[in-house]
Amino acid sequence: MAKPISIEVWNPSGRYRVISTKPMPGTRWIKLLTDQDCRVEICTEKKTILSVEDILALIGTKCDGVIGQLTEDWGDVLFSALKRAGGTAFSNMAVGYNNVNMDAANKNGIAVGNTPGVLTETTAELAASLSLAAARRIVEADQFMRAGLYDGWLPHLFVGNLLKGQTVGVIGAGRIGSAYARMMIEGFKMNLIYYDLYQATRLEKFVTAYGQFLKANGEQPVTWKRAATMEDVLREADVVSISLHPILDKTTYHLINKERLAIMKKEAVLVNCSRGPVVHEVDLVEHLRANPMFRVGLDVFEDEPYMKPGLAEMKNAVVVPHIASASKWTREGMATLAALNVLGKIKGYPIWHNPNQVEPFLDENSVPPPAAPSIVNAKQLGLPTAKL
Ligand SMILES: NC(=O)c1ccc[n+]([C@@H]2O[C@H](COP(=O)([O-])OP(=O)(O)OC[C@H]3O[C@@H](n4cnc5c(N)ncnc54)[C@H](O)[C@@H]3O)[C@@H](O)[C@H]2O)c1
Numbered sequence: 001m002a003k004p005i006s007i008e009v010w011n012p013s014g015r016y017r018v019i020s021t022k023p024m025p026g027t028r029w030i031k032l033l034t035d036q037d038c039r040v041e042i043c044t045e046k047k048t049i050l051s052v053e054d055i056l057a058l059i060g061t062k063c064d065g066v067i068g069q070l071t072e073d074w075g076d077v078l079f080s081a082l083k084r085a086g087g088t089a090f091s092n093m094a095v096g097y098n099n100v101n102m103d104a105a106n107k108n109g110i111a112v113g114n115t116p117g118v119l120t121e122t123t124a125e126l127a128a129s130l131s132l133a134a135a136r137r138i139v140e141a142d143q144f145m146r147a148g149l150y151d152g153w154l155p156h157l158f159v160g161n162l163l164k165g166q167t168v169g170v171i172g173a174g175r176i177g178s179a180y181a182r183m184m185i186e187g188f189k190m191n192l193i194y195y196d197l198y199q200a201t202r203l204e205k206f207v208t209a210y211g212q213f214l215k216a217n218g219e220q221p222v223t224w225k226r227a228a229t230m231e232d233v234l235r236e237a238d239v240v241s242i243s244l245h246p247i248l249d250k251t252t253y254h255l256i257n258k259e260r261l262a263i264m265k266k267e268a269v270l271v272n273c274s275r276g277p278v279v280h281e282v283d284l285v286e287h288l289r290a291n292p293m294f295r296v297g298l299d300v301f302e303d304e305p306y307m308k309p310g311l312a313e314m315k316n317a318v319v320v321p322h323i324a325s326a327s328k329w330t331r332e333g334m335a336t337l338a339a340l341n342v343l344g345k346i347k348g349y350p351i352w353h354n355p356n357q358v359e360p361f362l363d364e365n366s367v368p369p370p371a372a373p374s375i376v377n378a379k380q381l382g383l384p385t386a387k388l
């Protein structure tokens with residue numbers, strides 16, 4: 001489109017022009033901006049993914065900050081246009097920011113925000129749901145019922161995997177990976193093996209304490225192990241969940257490929273709620289085809305919104321459209337954090353000291369702290385941090 005036509009404007013006389021490239025859930029984020037002298041323009045175009053040209057037209061000649069989406073390509077073209085328009089702030093409405101070229105943002109002096117924490121539990125719950133759905137063949141069984149194929153209980157009908165006492169593997173035991181691990185350990189009494197560049201001390205302490213609790217109650221205690229290599233996790237785990245860092249670089253791109261799939265158990269479950277390109281999807285389809293008892297739960301895909309040929313036909317794959325953070329509370333909270341990131345930078349507020357603790361910004365009954373909740377390039381831009 002030459003110029004976006006559908007724009008919803010809030011507080012037209014506001015001093016700072018803030019654009020949201022999509023309508024976002026809730027209205028708190030709009031009020032927080034308009035209360036602080038922002039004119040908020042929301043692009044309401046029906047098109048799902050805006051192109052760079054679309055966003056350039058939105059930015060125009062005067063724009064202080066933009067709230068964008070993970071589907072958009074934020075590189076030098078957009079950041080330099082934002083800079084020319086007088087802008088200093090951009091925030092993804094997402095914790096992951098692999099759609100953002102950080103070098104370009106730094107070069108143009110644009111602060112880049114993300115939305116950690118608020119989506120941790122929601123995303124972990126979806127990863128747990130996919131683990132169960134895949135292990136217990138829920139989607140396959142549902143389709144079978146709806147097709148009218150059920151003609152009575154059978155000993156072999158949709159036999160799946162028991163989770164209790166099995167080993168859950170987590171690759172990337174950060175916020176989401178640790179929350180997922182706790183759900184699987186507490187809920188299904190699974191043992192843990194994880195791989196991360198850093199030690200997940202709190203998670204280890206939790207598993208130790210829970211194991212002691214189970215033992216004191218006469219139950220089999222759960223255990224944990226920090227793996228020396230990712231291969232150890234793949235080899236030992238019955239259910240593996242990937243919950244890695246946002247940056248897709250040579251350490252995370254196609255991390256799960258033919259060779260690594262081959263070392264997994266034949267009846268393992270693999271869940272990906274991180275980013276699609278972490279898994280070599282063509283190799284995965286081949287592996288699913290050759291190993292019908294191997295199952296996968298996918299929220300993300302290598303070439304979203306598309307799936308690689310063959311994946312849709314695989315009965316041993318459960319696929320959902322990137323909905324891991326899709327609970328009402330979380331999505332409204334993500335919108336709030338993204339808006340406050342942009343607002344904080346525009347107003348010259350300091351950066352919040354701990355992006356793992358963003359609760360004070362999410363309490364609807366109080367005024368949020370005068371800070372930008374999470375700016376990922378604060379250090380590079382020399383922005384001050386504050387504990388308020
Ligand atoms: N599917 C979704 O809707 C959805 C929702 C939220 C987050 N995500 C994705 O999940 C990611 C994780 O989010 P988070 O809040 O848990 O982030 P986080 O930073 O708390 O955790 C990421 C963990 O990965 C580890 N890590 C990074 N590179 C690694 C490597 N090469 N090998 C092993 N471990 C590595 C980090 O040390 C860290 O502990 C996000 O960046 C995003 O891409 C997806």
Ligand SMILES: O=C(O)[C@H](O)CO
Binds near residue numbers: 093094095119
């Ligand atoms: O990175 C993220 O936040 C997700 O992919 C969307 O919630």
